[in-house]
Structures are given as structure tokens and as C-alpha cells.
Amino acid sequence: GAGVSQTPSNKVTEKGKYVELRCDPISGHTALYWYRQSLGQGPEFLIYFQGTGAADDSGLPNDRFFAVRPEGSVSTLKIQRTERGDSAVYLCASSWGQGDTDTQYFGPGTRLTVL
Amino acid sequence: AQSVTQLGSHVSVSEGALVLLRCNYSSSVPPYLFWYVQYPNQGLQLLLKYTTGATLVKGINGFEAEFKKSETSFHLTKPSAHMSDAAEYFCAAKPSGGSYIPTFGRGTSLIVHP
Numbered sequence: 755g756a757g758v759s760q761t762p763s764n765k766v767t768e769k770g771k772y773v774e775l776r777c778d779p780i781s782g783h784t785a786l787y788w789y790r791q792s793l794g795q796g797p798e799f800l801i802y803f804q805g806t807g808a809a810d811d812s813g814l815p816n817d818r819f820f821a822v823r824p825e826g827s828v829s830t831l832k833i834q835r836t837e838r839g840d841s842a843v844y845l846c847a848s849s850w851g852q853g854d855t856d857t858q859y860f861g862p863g864t865r866l867t868v869l
Numbered sequence: 870a871q872s873v874t875q876l877g878s879h880v881s882v883s884e885g886a887l888v889l890l891r892c893n894y895s896s897s898v899p900p901y902l903f904w905y906v907q908y909p910n911q912g913l914q915l916l917l918k919y920t921t922g923a924t925l926v927k928g929i930n931g932f933e934a935e936f937k938k939s940e941t942s943f944h945l946t947k948p949s950a951h952m953s954d955a956a957e958y959f960c961a962a963k964p965s966g967g968s969y970i971p972t973f974g975r976g977t978s979l980i981v982h983p
Contacts, residue, residue: 758912785969794878796959796973797913810970845912854969855901855920860912 756780758861760846766867767836775831775864779848786829787858788821789845797845803829804851836868871896873962875974883982888932888947890977892960895941900962902943903971904934907957916958919943920965930954955981 789797849856905913917928
């Protein structure tokens with residue numbers, strides 16, 4: 755399909771482990787966003803890429819969280835030393851990056867459970 | 870800091886009844902406003918957005934929303950609910966003038982009874 759895809763759809767890990775979450779944006783979209791959605795909450799911004807660079811990473815909660823987008827397409831969100839509080843659905847979105855009224859297209863999310 | 874408030878975590882209506890989902894924002898400058906729908910195990914899908922111009926915005930699936938600056942509101946409505954409208958709805962606001970980052974409300978779950 756032509757939408758945003760995220761893998762895996764579900765990830766269960768143990769406290770202290772390292773995890774990687776992948777996002778494949780819509781082809782040609784230069785802007786890519788990561789959000790975290792906890793139970794009963796709306797999406798919370800984590801980081802925004804324009805091309806290969808992180809244009810705004812002010813939403814990353816601490817230095818255990820890191821994201822890359824080396825070729826300006828696929829992005830990986832990396833979480834080190836996972837904690838139970840990291841359990842949430844991690845959403846990725848992409849857009850054309852043409853302006854602040856851009857429509858963001860969301861993927862189905864990765865549900866992360868830290869035991 | 871900007872915030873978005875959605876009144877009612879759950880709204881229940883009968884099929885064919887009016888749908889009204891409330892959203893208020895707090896911002897000294899009118900932001901860009903969005904409504905998204907999220908079906909189970911799917912990503913958020915844009916229903917409609919307000920940026921500038923006409924304050925009554927029509928979206929997909931028969932939904933519309935009206936921007937009221939005096940009330941700092943952007944309520945979502947649909948004249949007649951369908952069973953297929955049952956989903957989670959999120960209101961979001963983004964500062965106008967260069968910001969790419971929206972702030973989302975907590976969401977309202979719409980329940981449609983036959």
C-alpha cells in the first residue's frame with residue numbers, strides 16, 4: 755500500500771532491554787514525525803525530521819530515546835534501557851513538508867509493552 | 870503553552886442522531902485546528918482542518934466543524950450518526966506561522982447505538 759507503515763505492530767520486551775521501532779513514510783514525504791500515545795491520552799509529540807535531520811527533538815523525554823533517519827526516508831526510533839513507563843503506542847506520521855498547514859498521514863502504530 | 874481540551878471522554882448517541890464532539894483550545898493567537906478519527910488498530914486519519922478563511926469547514930464522511938474565535942472552540946458535528954462512525958476522535962491545534970508540531974486533545978470515544 756501507499757500509506758505509512760510501522761513495524762513491528764506489537765513489541766513486548768523486558769525492563770532494561772533495548773528496542774528499535776521502524777517507520778516507513780509515504781514515498782516522497784520529506785517530513786516525518788514520531789509521537790507517543792499512552793492509554794486514554796492523545797498523541798504526544800516526540801521528534802520531527804525534515805529530510806535527514808532532526809528539526810525538532812524537544813519532545814524526547816530523556817536521553818534514553820533517540821531517532822534517526824539516515825537517508826531521509828525510513829526512520830528508526832531507538833529506546834535504551836526500557837522502563838515500564840515507556841509502555842505506549844508509538845505513532846509515526848509523514849507529510850510533504852511544504853508548510854505548516856501540511857496534512858500529516860499516520861501509520862497504525864507500534865504497541866510497546868515493557869514488562 | 871497551547872492546550873486542547875475535549876469535553877467528554879465518551880459520547881454515546883443513537884444511530885441517526887446528531888453527533889456533537891466538543892473541542893476548545895487555549896491560545897492567544899488563533900491556531901490551525903484539526904480533527905482526526907482513529908479506528909481500532911489503525912492510524913489517525915484527518916477528518917478536516919481549519920487554517921484560514923471560511924470558519925465552517927466540511928470534511929469527509931459528512932462531518933463538519935465551525936471555528937468560533939470568541940468561544941475558542943472548534944466543535945465537530947454530523948447531522949446523522951452511522952454505526953460506522955464509532956471510533957476515537959481527536960482534536961488538535963497547531964500554532965499558526967511556522968510551527969509543524971500539533972498539540973492533541975485526549976480524545977473522545979464516540980459510541981453509536983442501533
